[in-house]
Amino acid sequence: MQLITRHNRTWAAVLLVLTALVCVLLAQQFLSMRVEEPIYPGPGVTEQRMLSDWFPGIKDTAADTPVYVLQGEQPGNSMLVLGGTHPNEPAGQLSAVLLIENAQLSVGTLYVIPRTNNSAFTTTDPQEGAPMRFTIDTPNGERWFRFGSRATNPVHQWPDPEIYVHASSGQRLSGSETRNINRSYPGRPDGTLTEKASYAIAEMIRKENIDITIDLHEASPEYPTINAVVAHEDAMELASWALLNMQMEGMDIMLEPSPKNLHGLTHRELGDFTDTYAVLMETANASQGRLRGRTNEALVVEGKDKFYVRAAQYGRLYVPFDENGHPLNERVARHVTGILQFAQAYNDLGLGAIAIDNMPTFTQINENGVGAYLNAPGE
Amino acid sequence: MKRFTRILALVLALAAITAVMSAETAYTFRTSKEERVVTENGEFTADLIVDPVLITSIGQSADVSMLDALMKKVGATYTFDPIAPAEEVAKYKTVIIASGASSKGLGAAGISQEQETARAEAIMKTVEENEITVILAHLGGPGRRGALSDTFSDMVLGKFTDFAAEKEIPITLLATIADAMTVLKDLFAPVAQ
Numbered sequence: 001m002q003l004i005t006r007h008n009r010t011w012a013a014v015l016l017v018l019t020a021l022v023c024v025l026l027a028q029q030f031l032s033m034r035v036e037e038p039i040y041p042g043p044g045v046t047e048q049r050m051l052s053d054w055f056p057g058i059k060d061t062a063a064d065t066p067v068y069v070l071q072g073e074q075p076g077n078s079m080l081v082l083g084g085t086h087p088n089e090p091a092g093q094l095s096a097v098l099l100i101e102n103a104q105l106s107v108g109t110l111y112v113i114p115r116t117n118n119s120a121f122t123t124t125d126p127q128e129g130a131p132m133r134f135t136i137d138t139p140n141g142e143r144w145f146r147f148g149s150r151a152t153n154p155v156h157q158w159p160d161p162e163i164y165v166h167a168s169s170g171q172r173l174s175g176s177e178t179r180n181i182n183r184s185y186p187g188r189p190d191g192t193l194t195e196k197a198s199y200a201i202a203e204m205i206r207k208e209n210i211d212i213t214i215d216l217h218e219a220s221p222e223y224p225t226i227n228a229v230v231a232h233e234d235a236m237e238l239a240s241w242a243l244l245n246m247q248m249e250g251m252d253i254m255l256e257p258s259p260k261n262l263h264g265l266t267h268r269e270l271g272d273f274t275d276t277y278a279v280l281m282e283t284a285n286a287s288q289g290r291l292r293g294r295t296n297e298a299l300v301v302e303g304k305d306k307f308y309v310r311a312a313q314y315g316r317l318y319v320p321f322d323e324n325g326h327p328l329n330e331r332v333a334r335h336v337t338g339i340l341q342f343a344q345a346y347n348d349l350g351l352g353a354i355a356i357d358n359m360p361t362f363t364q365i366n367e368n369g370v371g372a373y374l375n376a377p378g379e
Numbered sequence: 380m381k382r383f384t385r386i387l388a389l390v391l392a393l394a395a396i397t398a399v400m401s402a403e404t405a406y407t408f409r410t411s412k413e414e415r416v417v418t419e420n421g422e423f424t425a426d427l428i429v430d431p432v433l434i435t436s437i438g439q440s441a442d443v444s445m446l447d448a449l450m451k452k453v454g455a456t457y458t459f460d461p462i463a464p465a466e467e468v469a470k471y472k473t474v475i476i477a478s479g480a481s482s483k484g485l486g487a488a489g490i491s492q493e494q495e496t497a498r499a500e501a502i503m504k505t506v507e508e509n510e511i512t513v514i515l516a517h518l519g520g521p522g523r524r525g526a527l528s529d530t531f532s533d534m535v536l537g538k539f540t541d542f543a544a545e546k547e548i549p550i551t552l553l554a555t556i557a558d559a560m561t562v563l564k565d566l567f568a569p570v571a572q
Contacts, residue, residue: 231441233487236441236444237444239444240444240447241451243445243448243556244445244448247555247556247557248557252555254441254519255442255445256441256483257439257441257444257483257484257487258487259483259486259487260486260487260489261486
């Protein structure tokens with residue numbers, strides 16, 4: 001009996017040590033999500049600010065996030081690009097990074113926020129098995145990027161209500177949507193952390209008189225609004241013109257009007273509560289779909305999935321999907337082309353002047369890959 | 380339908396060139412990378428268009444905005460009113476109707492499905508009574524085909540290649556929406572004096 005007791009104590013100690021070790025390792029992994037991917041601004045970036053400059057209520061919180069300003073040589077109109085609204089839709093953030101590292105403006109000003117919901121980059125969605133990061137090959141070696149969550153980290157905003165009531169409209173949604181920044185616009189200065197972040201963006205648009213706002217997203221291949229632009233009614237003419245330009249560049253893309261009765265989204269609320277032309281773009285991302293197979297870095301970057309190929313054969317998808325999938329290169333090429341064509345359409349329609357130069361074309365990004373346009377450290 | 384003096388169907392069907400379609404949803408694409416614009420059952424010529432021209436929508440999909448942008452790009456002269464009532468339509472000699480239902484579009488326009496159906500019925504009665512030339516434009520391609528969209532297209536003229544063949548009226552098919560520029564330039568581009 002004594003021997004058994006000694007034996008149990010020994011094993012108990014071993015188990016305790018092992019448990020502590022596992023806890024330390026998991027905690028390290030958990031905290032590693034707070035490390036931000038490096039971004040190497042190109043010569044077009046004239047200033048780096050923080051979103052809290054426009055609304056101090058988020059200063060020193062997880063909602064505060066860098067804003068890259070690319071001031072043109074000549075004065076003109078302005079555009080804001082929101083990447084990373086949903087950090088599990090990586091083409092948005094990567095397209096924003098491409099702008100920061102390459103774009104130069106000859107006319108007007110470009111504002112780029114690569115981590116719009118900064119807090120959501122610090123966690124992944126539970127039970128999704130999503131990778132915590134992904135890498136892109138560049139001529140100077142690998143660059144890594146964060147793959148995060150659709151919603152604000154619960155560590156930063158908790159608990160969720162059972163029902164989320166959108167403040168300005170009274171719209172009722174599932175409680176977890178209270179942490180979705182793209183259901184929180186136009187935000188509130190005294191609201192949740194997520195509402196404060198969206199309020200800061202709306203404030204920035206109002207204070208800087210930003211003319212065009214483009215919110216970059218991705219969607220599951222089985223989601224109807226995909227390979228699409230969603231535009232506020234004030235921006236429909238601009239969006240139609242830009243879409244034709246995109247089609248002429250070889251992109252198949254459709255236009256959807258922003259529903260008036262769906263609240264909290266950029267294309268609805270920024271159009272209603274600011275003077276900006278508010279649009280949102282979607283590409284096809286298999287790694288966030290419900291029909292996907294193994295969820296790993298390869299799926300995020302290469303966008304290939306045999307289950308989606310089969311779903312396409314059964315006519316269950318809203319985009320073509322073959323064995324080539326929809327790689328990140330293609331998705332970023334679509335977003336970047338869209339941004340450039342919105343600027344072009346703005347000029348063509350005589351609404352103002354904004355000229356974004358030095359960006360690769362749709363074909364170039366598809367052929368050479370995103371990595372060819374990412375800077376090396378110190379560049 | 381026979382009472383129409385001139386009824387044209389310009390069906391701008393967007394066909395994904397390389398789309399992988401299942402057996403259940405198989406389409407026969409008449410367009411290809413080489414032949415991006417295909418016209419069947421005759422030809423469209425500028426003399427078929429009588430001014431003034433109105434562009435409107437039945438179904439309120441965003442395709443009407445695309446049509447507006449296309450017409451602007453070719454420099455056409457026209458009036459744009461996606462929710463034009465029948466009495467407004469009566470003022471025109473040619474009406475281009477972008478058909479395609481969108482619940483988002485109907486919501487954005489503040490119109491119910493029933494109201495849009497009633498408007499469509501009134502418009503079609505008006506164009507018959509006033510002998511107005513009708514051009515049906517369907518820009519959305521297979522992705523925009525659904526029960527409600529098809530109902531609206533049927534209310535205007537009929538769907539699409541089969542109907543055009545049956546009635547022996549010209550129909551133009553396009554590989555992409557942007558290819559509509561080719562057709563619209565011939566019909567609407569201002570002639571240099």
